[in-house]
Amino acid sequence: MEPVLKVSHLKKYFPMGNNQILKAVDDVSFEIYQGKTLGLVGESGCGKTTCGRTCTGLYSRTGGQVLFKGQDVHEMRGKDRKDFTKKVQTIFQDPYASLDPRMKVNDIIAEGIRIHHMASKKEEREIVQELLRQVGLQSEHANRYIHEFSGGQRQRIGIARALAIHPEFLVCDEPISALDVSIQAQIVNLLREMQDKMGLTYLFVAHDLSMVRHISDQVAVMYLGKIVELTSSDELYSHPVHPYTQALLSAIPIPDPDVEATRERIVLKGDVPSPISPPKGCRFRGRCKYATAKCGGIEPKMKQIGTGHFVACHLYNKEDA
Ligand code: SF4
Numbered sequence: 001m002e003p004v005l006k007v008s009h010l011k012k013y014f015p016m017g018n019n020q021i022l023k024a025v026d027d028v029s030f031e032i033y034q035g036k037t038l039g040l041v042g043e044s045g046c047g048k049t050t051c052g053r054t055c056t057g058l059y060s061r062t063g064g065q066v067l068f069k070g071q072d073v074h075e076m077r078g079k080d081r082k083d084f085t086k087k088v089q090t091i092f093q094d095p096y097a098s099l100d101p102r103m104k105v106n107d108i109i110a111e112g113i114r115i116h117h118m119a120s121k122k123e124e125r126e127i128v129q130e131l132l133r134q135v136g137l138q139s140e141h142a143n144r145y146i147h148e149f150s151g152g153q154r155q156r157i158g159i160a161r162a163l164a165i166h167p168e169f170l171v172c173d174e175p176i177s178a179l180d181v182s183i184q185a186q187i188v189n190l191l192r193e194m195q196d197k198m199g200l201t202y203l204f205v206a207h208d209l210s211m212v213r214h215i216s217d218q219v220a221v222m223y224l225g226k227i228v229e230l231t232s233s234d235e236l237y238s239h240p241v242h243p244y245t246q247a248l249l250s251a252i253p254i255p256d257p258d259v260e261a262t263r264e265r266i267v268l269k270g271d272v273p274s275p276i277s278p279p280k281g282c283r284f285r286g287r288c289k290y291a292t293a294k295c296g297g298i299e300p301k302m303k304q305i306g307t308g309h310f311v312a313c314h315l316y317n318k319e320d321a
Contacts, residue, residue: 049174088169171203175204
């Protein structure tokens with residue numbers, strides 16, 4: 001089966017002046033298949049949002065390739081480009097910033113339908129009503145403004161807006177990060193429900209691993225512009241191997257006081273280095289308790305260590321030279 005999205009050696013650099021270059025995404029590869037979700041996880045500033053935006057063509061690429069159903073996203077023109085903008089939608093982190101506060105909910109949701117001439121005025125009203133129902137809101141909400149809703153309701157409106165033009169692929173860019181934990185679960189459940197009903201494919205960007213588990217089939221852990229571990233969700237949570245992944249997982253609280261009191265928490269030292277001048281060799285070496293001289297001199301390559309389990313770390317790739 002051909003993947004819906006195939007990202008190969010993608011690079012996105014930003015010139016910063018003074019001959020400096022910010023390498024936000026640096027040689028990233030992954031595939032997402034129809035009806036599946038890839039969780040892209042890492043600390044703020046690791047490049048995950050930039051990666052998502054480059055995959056949707058919002059940013060140009062510096063190198064590599066993004067194929068959507070076999071077509072190069074950055075080479076699409078004319079009708080192909082228009083079709084792509086219909087099939088690929090983004091749900092943003094802050095719905096209050098991404099939805100126009102001067103528009104009524106009805107117009108926010110219907111905007112894409114109008115742009116793509118997908119329905120008559122009467123049909124449009126019915127579609128909006130149905131979408132509101134599907135995302136758990138009521139029909140009278142169509143006549144209200146965005147400031148009249150809670151954070152969770154606004155995100156539901158953002159989801160309805162994204163679904164209005166029958167997309168096939170959604171980039172969910174930290175859609176739950178600004179929400180309370182109880183609301184986060186509701187939004188994740190809603191996204192899963194919509195995925196099952198409509199066969200949607202997701203790239204789910206998040207900064208911690210706790211909620212990602214409940215929606216992702218595969219998880220890619222990113223650090224300073226690179227993917228350091230990529231595997232199935234079950235494997236990542238049961239057998240994390242990269243020291244960074246282990247640290248991220250150890251930060252998730254366990255709702256059992258006995259287990260929580262006895263388990264080891266890995267506290268990472270220092271801050272994430274600047275992506276303008278990342279460390280040579282392994283980018284994680286300044287914070288890794290297993291770092292050796294080799295880690296400072298040679299960049300670890302991605303290596304398969306099990307079925308569908310890839311890691312970039314010298315502890316698992318003795319052949320790196
Ligand atoms: Fe740590 Fe070295 Fe592995 Fe990097 S390559 S994660 S520094 S052991």
